Each structure stands twice: as structure tokens, then as C-alpha cells.
Amino acid sequence: MARSHPITCPFCFTRFAPGGALFRCANPRCPGRAEDAVYADYQGLVTPEIMGRVFPAEPRGGWLRLLRPPISAVCPDCGAETHRRVCPTCHYELLYDAGLTEERMIAVLGGRGTGKSNYIALLVNRLENTIGAHFDAAVRALGDRTRERYERDFYTPLFRQGQVIPPTRTAGVDPATRTPLVFRITFAGGRSANLVLFDTAGEDMQSLDTMSVEARYILYADALIFLLDPLQIPAVRHRLPAAELPPSDPGAEPEYIVGRLRELYEQEFGLRSRDRITKPVAFTLSKIDMLYPLLDPGSGLFHTGEHFGTLNLADVRSIHAEISAYLQAWMGPHFNTLVQMNFANARYFGVSSFGRPPRGVPGQQKVEGLAPVRVEDPILWIFHQFGLIRGRA
Numbered sequence: 001m002a003r004s005h006p007i008t009c010p011f012c013f014t015r016f017a018p019g020g021a022l023f024r025c026a027n028p029r030c031p032g033r034a035e036d037a038v039y040a041d042y043q044g045l046v047t048p049e050i051m052g053r054v055f056p057a058e059p060r061g062g063w064l065r066l067l068r069p070p071i072s073a074v075c076p077d078c079g080a081e082t083h084r085r086v087c088p089t090c091h092y093e094l095l096y097d098a099g100l101t102e103e104r105m106i107a108v109l110g111g112r113g114t115g116k117s118n119y120i121a122l123l124v125n126r127l128e129n130t131i132g133a134h135f136d137a138a139v140r141a142l143g144d145r146t147r148e149r150y151e152r153d154f155y156t157p158l159f160r161q162g163q164v165i166p167p168t169r170t171a172g173v174d175p176a177t178r179t180p181l182v183f184r185i186t187f188a189g190g191r192s193a194n195l196v197l198f199d200t201a202g203e204d205m206q207s208l209d210t211m212s213v214e215a216r217y218i219l220y221a222d223a224l225i226f227l228l229d230p231l232q233i234p235a236v237r238h239r240l241p242a243a244e245l246p247p248s249d250p251g252a253e254p255e256y257i258v259g260r261l262r263e264l265y266e267q268e269f270g271l272r273s274r275d276r277i278t279k280p281v282a283f284t285l286s287k288i289d290m291l292y293p294l295l296d297p298g299s300g301l302f303h304t305g306e307h308f309g310t311l312n313l314a315d316v317r318s319i320h321a322e323i324s325a326y327l328q329a330w331m332g333p334h335f336n337t338l339v340q341m342n343f344a345n346a347r348y349f350g351v352s353s354f355g356r357p358p359r360g361v362p363g364q365q366k367v368e369g370l371a372p373v374r375v376e377d378p379i380l381w382i383f384h385q386f387g388l389i390r391g392r393a
């Protein structure tokens with residue numbers, strides 16, 4: 001018999017035993033249908049929707065329940081059986097196999113303007129096409145509205161219209177940004193990982209407190225892809241034409257952001273100053289096309305990582321070493337030390353979503369001919385850390 005695994009809600013990140021899931025009646029004619037205030041509150045809906053009633057499964061013997069949590073239940077109002085399980089905290093519908101497989105959650109995050117939205121667009125596309133083919137993996141959109149939102153807000157502007165995705169609005173303005181896009185990557189043999197993408201407006205990074213949705217998602221993800229904007233490093237800015245740079249933003253400087261990340265873990269898990277964070281963290285410099293004039297012509301960042309069906313470990317190592325050397329040259333030894341002292345399993349990566357600088361004024365930029373560089377490296381490294389793909393020495 002399959003073991004059950006703890007479930008982490010992909011929306012509110014509450015963690016609970018599978019036996020703690022609630023059920024939602026799926027019968028459209030059920031007399032118990034009503035406004036779901038809990039769901040509306042978490043989703044930021046102004047008027048609650050009329051939805052199927054939420055209820056716990058009938059009690060069963062304690063041991064049986066622990067061993068084999070119910071995956072269906074009978075609605076007390078209409079007697080229909082339902083398989084829809086929801087989170088006990090926020091009533092978000094769980095994936096059909098939540099708790100039945102070991103779910104790994106990988107989250108992408110970064111400060112304001114680091115390039116998250118455009119990176120998400122390319123990462124999903126690369127996974128669905130090239131990477132899926134090389135690693136014999138299938139990618140599926142899960143959860144409420146993921147596919148439509150990806151098509152509308154990410155794929156269409158960038159891939160069909162050649163437009164840089166405009167800045168994300170804050171979660172207060174656009175409640176859609178509070179709902180993650182969830183993709184599941186399933187490898188041959190059935191093992192899988194979930195990629196949970198919150199395209200938050202980056203300024204929320206600054207006001208991280210342990211109660212915020214972003215914070216919970218950082219704390220409870222099993223691995224992080226953490227985007228850092230090299231164009232916010234003062235020494236880099238001094239070496240590039242001012243007209244091509246985004247406005248300076250001290251709150252988006254890598255050192256500041258990494259420090260905030262550390263503080264968050266201290267507050268939530270009571271980490272002591274000597275403790276390091278052990279989950280895999282891919283610190284990823286975005287927009288590396290802009291750095292090309294500053295790099296050595298032999299730099300690995302000019303070409304792909306050649307991860308054809310296996311992770312090229314030598315490449316991961318040399319990119320890490322190369323970026324670490326550049327960061328030391330640009331910021332002094334402090335940043336590398338900060339990362340090493342706080343993260344036991346961190347690597348540096350460099351990506352460019354577009355492969356070249358976009359053109360036009362901010363807010364209406366265009367990109368001609370997408371030529372993404374190394375977009376998949378961080379997630380492949382994380383897959384390897386989870387034992388989902390093999391490495392090649």
C-alpha cells in the first residue's frame with residue numbers, strides 16, 4: 001500500500017497530514033451550495049462566489065485514517081460522492097494526487113524588476129519543449145486557471161507579440177498575482193516535482209514578514225530559484241552606459257535581498273546565527289546579456305550548458321566559480337561570504353531570458369528574436385539535487 005505524505009497547500013502553504021484535508025461537493029445541483037467566504041478571503045475576491053459546500057470526511061477509525069486517508073467523501077447535503085479535496089485553511093482545491101506522491105515544491109522569486117515575469121515565461125516554455133524532450137519529462141499545468149493565465153499574461157505578449165512583459169502590479173491591485181501558477185514536471189518512471197510560480201510584484205520582497213504569502217512560499221518551498229539583478233550592483237552600473245540601465249534601486253541590491261532572506265528564516269524557524277539554510281538555493285543572475293561587454297571572451301556565459309539528458313556537472317561547477325569570481329570583483333569578498341555562511345547548498349547561475357537587450361522605452365519594450373541563454377540551468381541543478389535526473393561528471 002502506498003504511503004501517504006504530508007501535503008503543503010500550493011496556495012497558502014499550510015502543511016497538514018492528508019487526513020486533515022476537507023472535501024468540496026461537486027454536484028452542481030446540491031442544495032448546500034453557498035458563498036465560500038474563506039476561499040474568497042484568501043483569493044482576495046470582493047464578492048464571494050457560490051461554490052460547493054466544504055465539509056470534513058466522515059470520521060473513521062484512527063489507525064485506518066492515518067494509514068489510508070480518505071480520497072473521497074459523501075456530501076451531507078445531497079449524498080453525492082466527491083473526490084475534490086481542499087486545503088483546510090484556505091479551501092484551495094488540492095491536486096488529485098496530493099499526499100499520494102511525494103511532492104517537491106520549487107519556487108522562483110526575486111526582488112522588484114529582477115526579471116521574474118519574463119523569466120517565468122521562458123522557463124515554462126523551455127521546460128515544455130527542449131527540456132521535456134531531452135529529459136523525457138512531461139509538463140502539465142495544474143490548479144485553478146494556470147494554463148489560461150500562462151497563455152494570456154506570459155506566452156502571448158512575449159512569444160506572439162514580441163513584447164517584453166510589463167511590470168507586475170502589486171497583489172493589492174491585482175488579486176491574480178496572489179494565485180500561483182503551478183506546473184508539474186513528471187519524469188519517465190513517474191517521479192515528479194511541482195514548480196510553483198508566484199509572479200508577485202517585486203516590491204513585496206521588501207516588506208516580507210512571516211505572515212505574508214510570499215514569505216510562506218519562500219519558507220516552505222523545497223528549493224528556490226532566486227533571481228538577482230546584476231544591474232543593481234553599483235560596480236556594474238559604473239561600467240555600463242547609463243542610458244541602458246534601469247533606475248537604481250537599493251532595495252533590489254543582491255546583498256540587501258539575501259540578507260532579508262536570512263532574516264526571514266531566523267524569525268520563522270528560530271535559526272541561530274551559526275545555522276545554515278540547507279535547502280537547495282540557486283542564486284541566479286538575470287539579464288546576463290547586458291553583462292556581455294564586461295565578461296571575458298572565454299566566459300561560459302556566452303554559450304549553453306550542454307545538459308543533454310544529464311546535468312553537465314563540470315559546467316555547473318565552472319559557471320558557479322566564474323560568477324563567484326565576478327561577484328567578488330564587483331562587490332568584494334563580502335557577498336560570497338554572506339552566501340556561504342548562510343546557505344549550505346547554494347550555487348550561482350546566470351541566465352538571460354531574451355539573449356539580448358530589449359529595445360524601446362520602459363513599459364513598451366520589444367524584443368526581436370528570443371535567444372534565451374541558460375534559462376533551464378537552475379532548475380536542472382535542482383532536479384539533480386532531488387535525484388530526479390542524473391549528472392554527468
Ligand SMILES: Nc1nc2c(ncn2[C@@H]2O[C@H](COP(=O)(O)OP(=O)(O)O)[C@@H](O)[C@H]2O)c(=O)[nH]1
Nearest residue numbers: 112113114115116117118167287352353354357
Ligand atoms: N537585457 C535584459 N533585460 C531583461 C531581461 N529580462 C527582463 N529584463 C528587463 O527587466 C525588466 C523587468 O523584468 P520583469 O520580468 O518585469 O521583472 P519582475 O518585476 O521581476 O517581474 C523588463 O522590463 C526588462 O526591461 C533579460 O533577459 N535581458
Ligand SMILES: [Mg+2]
Nearest residue numbers: 116117167168
Ligand atoms: Mg513581474
Ligand SMILES: [Zn+2]
Nearest residue numbers: 009012087090
Ligand atoms: Zn491553503
Ligand SMILES: [Zn+2]
Nearest residue numbers: 025030075078
Ligand atoms: Zn452536495
